[in-house]
Amino acid sequence: MDFKIVTGKGALVIPGLQTVRPLALTLNETELKVSCVTSQGIQVIVDGVVIYKIGDAPPFIANAARRFLGQQPKMESQVYNVFEGHLRSIIGSMTVEEIIRERDKLASLVRSASGVEMEKLGLVVDSLQIKDLQDPTGYIQNLAKPHIAQVKMEARIAEATRNREAAEKEAEAAALIADAQSLSAIKQSAAQANAEQARAQAAQAGPLADATARQQVVVQETEVAKLEADREEQKLQTTIRKPADARAYAQRTDAEAKKAADISAAEALAKRTELEAQANARRVELEAQAAAGAAAAMAGATRVTGEAEAAATTARGNAAASAVKAKALAEAEGIKARGEALETNQDAVISQQIAENMPAIVSAAAEPFSRIGQLTVLNGGEGLNSMVGGILSQVGSFLPSLASALRGKETPAPAPVKRPAAPPKAPDA
Structure with a gap:
């Protein structure tokens, strides 16, 4: 059945032969609340909104008229079904982290995937927004805990750093105050001491003059005593110390000469003892060599005698053995002869x-x-x-x-x- 599309102006309608049915080209809005499963197997609920309208071009209007003319309330459910399927398919290929970080990418992928179907319905998507991402399993909350803990730790560190810096500044300020107070007290004490010293000097001017004069007298007396001591020292050197040193030097010289004579005598005695010991040792060595030669000669003679006696003993043994053997052979021959004679x-x-x-x-x-x-x-x-x-x-x-x-x-x-x-x-x- 053919129909005529009229937009933006009036048209002539023949009653009984033609029927006029309006189709609104205004914006429509459909709320999305889709339960999906990510590539990690985590269930999430996506809240979004789709803003769409019938396209202005005649092909879009014709497609929309064929599907929704007279049944325009069904348009919202059809759009919901289209976006629900594509949203589940695309979220199934993404992780929770990607969904959170890249919502624009998710919306763009859903619009691209549903564009052909929406065009067949004669609809054009003006906007797709992901409003919220619910997490029934608590994955997103647990995912945020390390970051929350990190942020809290950084906040505590920053707070502690600010407190430390404030305490340092306060300590520095207190130290500066204490230094200023101490410097002020020192200056006050110095001024007071100077005043007291001036008063004391004024009070002691008279006694100090007397003490100075007395000091000069004592210095002069000390110089006189020192000169007298030097004179006594020179006298002592001349009359006592030098003669004593001369006597000590003479005694030391005699002792050293005696010591040298004793050392020479001892060395001579030791040398003589050493020579006598060497002579005795040489004599003992010669006697030992002579005794060793005599012993060697005697041992040689004894060895020769022993060898001769051993040879004689061996010869006598061999002769006795030969005699015994001959006697035994003779007796055997005699016994053999007697046996033969007894037989005959x-x-x-x-x-x-x-x-x-x-x-x-x-x-x-x-x-x-x-x-x-x-x-x-x-x-x-x-x-x-x-x-x-x-x-x-x-x-x-x-x-x-x-x-x-x-x-x-x-x-x-x-x-x-x-x-x-x-x-x-x-x-x-």
């Missing part, structure tokens, strides 16, 4: 052994008769023969056992000889 002809070997040991056997059998001091043989020659035959019979009684032993052993040992019982002692004829 036992009787001959046994007879040889008996023959070799016969003197010992007979000696052992006759040993009991060696203890008889006097022997009386009865029955003449027959008794003697009988006795000898008894001995021989005793010898023959153990020959078989001896032969048996020789057969059973390689190196037989002589059997013990049984001594015959002593015959009864005959009575003396």
